[in-house]
Amino acid sequence: MEMEAKTKVQNGLIDAKKLKHCFECGICTASCPVVELFPKHYNPRSLLQKTSLNINRAIKENGLWLCAWCYKCYKRCPQKVKVPEVLASLKDLAAEQDYLRGFEEALELIQKEVPLPAVCCYACFHPERGRVDKPTVLKALKQFVANCEHEEVSPMPKAREKKIAVIGSGPAGLAAAHDLAKKGYSVTVLESLSKPGGMLRIGLPEYRLPKSVLDVEINHLKDMGVEIKTNVTVGKDVTINELLQDGYNAIFIAVGAHKCRKLRIEGEELKGVIQAIDLLKKVNLGHNIKLGNRVAVIGGGNVAMDVARIALQLGAKDVNIFCIESREEMPASPWEIQDVEGSNVKMIFSVAPKKILGKNRRVVAIEFIPVELGDADENGMRRPVPIEGSGFTVELDTVMLAIGEVSDLSFLPKDIEVAEGNTIAVDLDTLETSLAGVFAGGDVVSRPATVIKAIVTGKRAAVSIDRYLNSKDSATEERI
Ligand SMILES: Cc1cc2nc3c(=O)[nH]c(=O)nc-3n(C[C@H](O)[C@H](O)[C@H](O)COP(=O)(O)OP(=O)(O)OC[C@H]3O[C@@H](n4cnc5c(N)ncnc54)[C@H](O)[C@@H]3O)c2cc1C
Numbered sequence: 264m265e266m267e268a269k270t271k272v273q274n275g276l277i278d279a280k281k282l283k284h285c286f287e288c289g290i291c292t293a294s295c296p297v298v299e300l301f302p303k304h305y306n307p308r309s310l311l312q313k314t315s316l317n318i319n320r321a322i323k324e325n326g327l328w329l330c331a332w333c334y335k336c337y338k339r340c341p342q343k344v345k346v347p348e349v350l351a352s353l354k355d356l357a358a359e360q361d362y363l364r365g366f367e368e369a370l371e372l373i374q375k376e377v378p379l380p381a382v383c384c385y386a387c388f389h390p391e392r393g394r395v396d397k398p399t400v401l402k403a404l405k406q407f408v409a410n411c412e413h414e415e416v417s418p419m420p421k422a423r424e425k426k427i428a429v430i431g432s433g434p435a436g437l438a439a440a441h442d443l444a445k446k447g448y449s450v451t452v453l454e455s456l457s458k459p460g461g462m463l464r465i466g467l468p469e470y471r472l473p474k475s476v477l478d479v480e481i482n483h484l485k486d487m488g489v490e491i492k493t494n495v496t497v498g499k500d501v502t503i504n505e506l507l508q509d510g511y512n513a514i515f516i517a518v519g520a521h522k523c524r525k526l527r528i529e530g531e532e533l534k535g536v537i538q539a540i541d542l543l544k545k546v547n548l549g550h551n552i553k554l555g556n557r558v559a560v561i562g563g564g565n566v567a568m569d570v571a572r573i574a575l576q577l578g579a580k581d582v583n584i585f586c587i588e589s590r591e592e593m594p595a596s597p598w599e600i601q602d603v604e605g606s607n608v609k610m611i612f613s614v615a616p617k618k619i620l621g622k623n624r625r626v627v628a629i630e631f632i633p634v635e636l637g638d639a640d641e642n643g644m645r646r647p648v649p650i651e652g653s654g655f656t657v658e659l660d661t662v663m664l665a666i667g668e669v670s671d672l673s674f675l676p677k678d679i680e681v682a683e684g685n686t687i688a689v690d691l692d693t694l695e696t697s698l699a700g701v702f703a704g705g706d707v708v709s710r711p712a713t714v715i716k717a718i719v720t721g722k723r724a725a726v727s728i729d730r731y732l733n734s735k736d737s738a739t740e741e742r743i
Pocket of ligand 1: 386387430431432433434435436453454455456459460461462463465466467468471495496497498517518519520521543565566569570674704705706707711712713714715717
């Protein structure tokens with residue numbers, strides 16, 4: 264067995280060269296959202312160290328299976344060690360040797376610690392994401408999801424009189440609602456769309472997260488006693504101040520980031536130029552959508568990768584992704600890029616759209632120019648700089664803009680401070696905003712991130728809201 268493991272390293276299945284570059288600075292651990300969920304069981308730095316010391320012991324660690332594939336560690340690593348891929352190779356080795364105890368232990372931890380465990384198994388911890396597709400592993404996972412689905416959930420006793428409103432039913436809002444209901448609070452989730460789930464419903468494609476799994480876990484929350492009101496837009500149907508006046512003792516804002524950034528070039532207003540998030544909403548809420556045959560997706564992130572594949576599913580014949588980055592610089596996760604490369608979508612790197620051309624107010628073509636990324640500005644963004652070379656024009660029927668999302672904060676009262684990048688300013692430990700009793704988390708604070716990050720902040724908000732309400736109670740008692 265030891266020989267086999269060594270061969271795996273030598274063959275490069277485990278990035279041994281890169282592993283040697285690791286100087287154990289711990290940035291991977293400090294930047295990982297999963298560490299906050301499983302502080303005793305998941306520590307990327309120590310997993311790398313164990314891998315270097317004794318690979319046969321490393322494959323027995325349950326922590327291997329708790330990586331959520333967000334690549335935050337890799338993005339921050341000064342030595343560019345691809346921790347998720349090292350862990351995937353170890354998982355593969357564990358599965359090859361039929362050592363599944365670590366995986367089973369990880370599933371038990373997920374069941375115990377993570378709200379929406381089956382959803383998270385698909386969206387965050389799915390072994391196939393690391394190309395670990397051994398039948399034994401997938402069977403164990405399927406069994407786990409089936410057990411979660413058949414779990415009987417009873418209403419939580421309402422041990423406390425306090426009412427909490429959660430604005431937004433994405434993973435951050437649902438995680439907070441789950442933990443607050445478990446603590447005995449009355450929780451009402453307000454959601455502007457017709458179905459709950461946030462990006463879990465409208466962003467993640469069916470092949471990554473079956474909606475039936477999401478529905479089961481949302482029903483579990485309702486069975487626990489969480490009230491979910493859909494088609495309620497805070498800011499339009501009710502305001503935050505009205506919620507506070509109505510007797511809600513605390514509010515958690517988790518409205519995500521649903522507004523697409525604009526290109527700010529000529530022709531953006533033409534028919535046939537659509538925003539990726541709007542398309543995703545429509546497709547996932549059951550609208551019948553017809554795209555033209557020739558589709559250009561503008562953007563190099565995960566959303567661009569997803570909508571390109573959705574365009575193919577909707578019947579487009581010729582789908583091309585155009586992005587300002589080179590292949591290596593693309594912000595999309597490596598597994599998303601690989602998935603797209605395995606489909607019929609083409610990618611064109613290091614180009615920026617200059618002008619969208621139209622006829623009878625409908626898009627017909629786009630002009631592109633070659634670019635490279637310049638130095639980072641004060642917000643850490645690298646802007647495209649035109650370089651020498653010939654531009655070109657592409658004829659097409661539909662343009663999908665996926666160049667990043669920001670939050671719509673027009674519903675906030677003035678007393679809630681807004682931070683850079685149209686995010687809500689919070690105390691990073693407690694997630695409390697500048698308005699007492701109002702907390703915020705998920706993408707609306709972090710900017711677009713991941714499901715696991717949203718869940719972690721939802722859980723952290725639940726702890727802070729509980730502390731806040733308890734401290735208010737004890738202050739009242741003292742006064743009496
Ligand atoms: C296409 C796409 C694919 C993705 N794939 C993955 C993936 O595979 N893995 C992964 O980890 N992450 C993925 N992400 C990112 C992930 O989905 C988000 O980071 C995460 O959902 C953020 O959670 P949230 O709870 O903060 O917000 P959201 O999930 O965005 O939920 C916010 C909710 O608030 C509602 N809302 C907004 N304004 C109001 C208002 N005024 N009143 C009431 N309700 C309101 C919205 O309708 C929405 O339902 C993907 C994102 C997209 C767009």
